[in-house]
Each structure stands twice: as structure tokens, then as C-alpha cells.
Amino acid sequence: MDGLRLIAAHFSLPAAARLWHLWGAAFSYWSPAMSRDTTIALIRRYLEAFNAKSSEDMLACLSDDVAHDINQGEREIGKEKFRWFNAKMTRHYDEELGDIAIMVDDSGNRAAAEFTVRGTYLSTDEGLPEANGQHYSLPAGIFFEIDDDLISRVTMSYNLTDWTAQVKAG
Numbered sequence: 001m002d003g004l005r006l007i008a009a010h011f012s013l014p015a016a017a018r019l020w021h022l023w024g025a026a027f028s029y030w031s032p033a034m035s036r037d038t039t040i041a042l043i044r045r046y047l048e049a050f051n052a053k054s055s056e057d058m059l060a061c062l063s064d065d066v067a068h069d070i071n072q073g074e075r076e077i078g079k080e081k082f083r084w085f086n087a088k089m090t091r092h093y094d095e096e097l098g099d100i101a102i103m104v105d106d107s108g109n110r111a112a113a114e115f116t117v118r119g120t121y122l123s124t125d126e127g128l129p130e131a132n133g134q135h136y137s138l139p140a141g142i143f144f145e146i147d148d149d150l151i152s153r154v155t156m157s158y159n160l161t162d163w164t165a166q167v168k169a170g
Contacts, residue, residue, distance in 0.1 A: 034108035069155035095119035136166040
């Protein structure tokens, strides 16, 4: 539990916010943070593993109970579900991330990466247009939460309407 949530559990929200503003640094030991540089290195390692198509190296960056928020889908919990999701994605898509910008908050506990996804639609994914090797390129992003030096949340965001239009256009 981070320091602000710990304070908010015992005080009203306005009082907790005032206390955090005045004494936040004193409460930081309740939420050990990674340094910004360490978090940047972790996120970079994860994204490099994606581009290398190394699911095992991606999984090594994740906590066992990682929360994975699938774009326009459900939240899945755990490395095994993440492994299954990656295998499914590999069957249907060949993607590479470029133009990567990594941003990290001061605590090192939250991060985001913005990038361009360049890919090929290899085989038809259920509920989506038919695949025949179409190429696509679109902006996307991932939000991350970091706990105990590992990624504990991955929230993917991209414009499915844009992707669908590109794939339908061939």
C-alpha cells in the first residue's frame, strides 16, 4: 500500500491529502520505490524483449500476479495468462515497436511508454477482419505499475478503429 493510501485509510481524504502534502516524504518507507533510472531500465528491458519476440524475457520482468488490462478487453491476472495471451498474439500478429518514449513518475512506481506499432496481420483473430498479410502502423501506449522491482500492471492502449480501418484497406 502506498503512503497516501495508508494515510487515507486512517483520515478523511482532504485531511489525508493535506498530511501527504506536508509529510509525504516521511511516509515513503511504507512504499519502497525503485529509482526512476531503475524503472526506465526495467521498462526498456520489457519492450526490448517484445521486439526480440522473447516471451520468456518479457515474463521475467513481470510479477507472478501481474494485472494485464487488454486493450478493449478484460483484465487478466497472472503470468500464465500473460504467457497464453502472448502466444495467441504471436500466432496472429508480427509486430515491432518503434519511436519509443518512456516516462516515469518521481516515485519510480508508475511508468508509461508511448510508441508506434508496426506490424503484419498474419492470421485471422476471432471477431476481427480476415487476415491476409496486411501491414499496419499506429500509435499506442502502455501504462505500467511497478512493485518489488517488477511490473505488476500492464495496461495496453491503442485505437482499434484505426487498426481495423488499416487492415480492411489492405
